[in-house]
Amino acid sequence: MTNIRDIAKKAGVSVSTVSRVLNNHPYVKEEKRRLVEQVIHELNYEQNINAVHLSKGKTNMIAVVLPFINHPYFSLLLEGVASQALEKQYQLVICQTNYDVKKEEEALHMLKTKQVDGVIICSRASSWSTIEYYQQFGPIAVCENVQNRSIRSVYVDHYAAFKQALLYLKEKGYTDIGYCIGRMTGTNSLQRQQAYQEYVERINQPYHPEWVFQGCLNVTDGEKVVEKLVQMKNRPQALLVTNDQVAIGIKAQCEQAGMSVPGDLAIIGFDNHPLSSYLQITTIELPLKEMGETLFTLVGSKAPQKIELPFRFIERKSV
């Protein structure tokens, strides 16, 4: 493999000059520049990027940690990140974690070993203290409201979104409301939980734990929800579904089970996935792509910032 010293020798200049040519530094005589370029071309030379990374101390790579790749929520978020990365000439290293704390830590660890210049966490299971520890090695951005912590973040106000959806349902005459969520932990989930809790208290209803469906991520999970639902004596009239995929699964399965939406069950989804529009599912749109883009911008920013992005209520026909 030919290296920079070979080029220097053949061109009769020093490696410094070759390096200058390679990096478009000024102060290289046009004549030499051309000569060096010619030799580079002749020998089909290419920098060893690992040497570049080593000596520059940066890699132009960002790690993106997400629990699942094959999920519209995350892949759209990822697409947002990718579009910015492309523009800024960064490479993305993806770390699928499945919410395994170990794998998340492995990703953060890449910051310490200088494999990446920053880390974007789309959703996490690990603790704040872990993240705060790794911040000394490089910028980290998350996708949730970090409150008063000094961590870069983009988020939507899930508390407000849930509240608005609940009030909308109430106005439409639904009082027995449940919800479907991916997991109970995580900032976003807790905020939703809080909004729900407050709602239940406000209307003086008992809290029905069986109306809260956990582990809802995919279409298939929506099916399971309906299966549970049909076996309940006292079932909710409406469901908030924190993910359009699940909402779609619920709607499809309701049809199979002979239940009508919204007649027998009203649903409000989240994300505004293109399909929800075809299936006429009322949903709360989250600016996922924009969030992804912002995440990328954030890891590149000097100081930690917090950015809230708006959600949008889209009225259709599932309520």
Place this chain on the structure above:
Amino acid sequence: MTNIRDIAKKAGVSVSTVSRVLNNHPYVKEEKRRLVEQVIHELNYEQNINAVHLSKGKTNMIAVVLPFINHPYFSLLLEGVASQALEKQYQLVICQTNYDVKKEEEALHMLKTKQVDGVIICSRASSWSTIEYYQQFGPIAVCENVQNRSIRSVYVDHYAAFKQALLYLKEKGYTDIGYCIGRMTGTNSLQRQQAYQEYVERINQPYHPEWVFQGCLNVTDGEKVVEKLVQMKNRPQALLVTNDQVAIGIKAQCEQAGMSVPGDLAIIGFDNHPLSSYLQITTIELPLKEMGETLFTLVGSKAPQKIELPFRFIERKSV
């Protein structure tokens, strides 16, 4: 930043010994090993991975090039790759190309600069000669039938799949058949095109170019197909849709337009996305996750191999 020499000095050993400890080489006395480990721990030392990459000449990273991340087909494929990568301790660098030849070349270029140890191409726009050129720098695997070329590949026989679907439709009494596809170029598309062409010839029908819908990738594209369809005087009775997302869009839009599936239009999808099952769309399942896994295995294999994976016809209610 503390480095291996600091560790060596503080532990009173040579850097070689520290390196041996770091890499679990034999021939280090238990006593020294422990001492070194302790110093490493005390100084909170971590290898600079870029130096490791430079001196080892490999990075344990694989580039994955795909046109779109946010598409179930590719994200499932990617998930397959990722699951194997995880197991084999490899990192994935994703390169979203949008079928831009330049971006594909940038990805392949990472092989030359030693940024990655191999490249997985999920779908491509660039030429065989480009790929063959870059093979000298490292293994490349693609996701299509490479025929007699010496390139690692996994694929399904799309010609056979299309043929089977066409015959199935014919047996069910449909003769006027069209199809929806992502693009006309690409091995897979050409094979499908060929199967379709042959079918048309065999039943002595004229070839209707307007029955071939290009640019079909997402739900939204399915909508457009239906819009075009309703304005046709002479329209096909059935469509082969090379992607379940599009099939879903078509079915949903047909309902809006007052067309029944399969009454007014029969459809056969591809991929067997979970949703197609809920929407009772007949489809041809492609082993996407397995293909992804195989792709990873292939880039790790010594010699180029070609592996064909089977498709599976799933009869439901859209025909």
Place this chain on the structure above:
DNA sequence: ATAAAGTATGAAACGCGTTTCAGCGCAAGA
């Protein structure tokens, strides 16, 4: 007892590009 084989360990070379610093030449300003 002695050769052969294995265990341990360090110095130095190696992978390779970037950057700092010193220095030279020439031109503009004093």
Place this chain on the structure above:
DNA sequence: TCTTGCGCTGAAACGCGTTTCATACTTTAT
């Protein structure tokens, strides 16, 4: 005419871990 100062270059140091090679000490086999 003398001093700055900019333009241009190269030597050497730097970032940092791995690996080879030589060496020395133990064991084991004969």
